[in-house]
Amino acid sequence: MNEIFDATAYFDNIYARPVMLETRSLTQIFRHGKLQRTVLNQIDLQVHKREFICVIGPSGCGKSTLSRIVAGLDSFHSGEVLVDGQPIQGTSAERGMVFQGYTLFPWKTVKQNVMFGPLMKGLSQTRAEEMAREWINIIGLEKYENQYPHELSGGMKQRVAIARALVNEPKLLLMDEPFGALDPHTRQKMQKHLMDLWQNIDLTILFVTHDMDEAILLADRIVVLKSNPGEIKEIIEVNLPRPRYSDLIHSTEFKQLRAHIDVLVHAQEDSLDPALQNLPKIPRMRHIDTSE
Template structure:
């Protein structure tokens, strides 16, 4: 399946590109009761221009915290976050963000939601409407531009959220489990649509997910975090050809990567939650039986 894919040359090409995003010795501490909790510990990460990075790890490892810090939504305790060598100073349109929840303005139509960013940047309403329509066409929702969010399906809402982020022409798109609430069919369609967008747009993506198959399918590299505190455990090069199809999931190479990622992500679960080792036997609480 991968005999015609030169993964060494592919990654050498990526590593010769300019560095788009870099974290150096990045640490984050949260107040926890009367004390403090170290959430991220000395995260060193380099992401190159047009690279697709997936961040994965067990619950509580700081995946979402990392994306919020990079987005400039949360302050951090120490270290540096650099975009094209410049320290970030809070949120910026150069870093678009898409969350798992549908963060659209419910009182605005699809078109008005997508127009919002350009208007806030001082672009005229006429030009903002042109930009919005262009992206609404790209995401395939031109027939729904005057609909309100409550009239859309979950997949449609996330397409609008992606368009609202991309209309600002960001250098980096940060996505925090954006497809986590979708049903499997819609999720697969959205993964394919995102891959198509990324293939055709000058865009660097950092995508947070807990889904191993999603990470392997989408990423150039997978950043596996460990928890307590959150640290980079390993960075995995995904040596699968592009463009990718869902048929890859059944390949030997995909299954080998899944086993490797599974070991990295789930080897800590009992350590993180010792109660998993000895789950209690459930007492009978009904007269209904599964046995005839």
């Protein structure tokens, strides 16, 4: 890589900022009858103002559970969750949430979807419409403000979902695999658009993903979780300069970081799913003439 990047100074600057999100000994236990499973165990995490954190780990490690708890959608067993130093109490406009599913109101237009939050906060129709139009312009959908979700592509729908979250001016944006359902080209464009938004807005992001390349391209730090129980295995500082572009994946530094994360995420997969260890040999179901 040709750019000189002072990672020490970069992260010193991040750690000097106030803590926006903090979890202290956060534990979540799911119960079903007499059975119980610890999904998150003693999670201690500090996310600083304007930091971009990605959470990654094997299936069942509690990534989505963590984001839902911070959003106030789910209660938790024990511990503390603080936003700007205050314990969370249910959902709040200061914590915006974007899911993989677009969760738009199908009977509302793009503009009406984005206006929903400001109207719920008691703002006037005129002010809500002004705010909605501002964000619709920012996400580049001003030509589509009167269209309905079924008339939009997947990338457009997700941009509307992001605008609907950001119009409320949240301190923290929570994103749970928001680009998981998109095709690779659209996903790449959405990643770049999100980075442009984050670099120009006073916003802290907690982003859940299963895609290692995505985590490296987006994050300041990557929180790697392990399963059974869900615990923090490692927190990795991404020592790569910004802005980051997709061709970065070909660099030696990127490949080394990806290989390290790959080991962390997949090392325990066999123990998590013993059925994968002894897969049966597939019998030949019909005669195949290899000369055809």
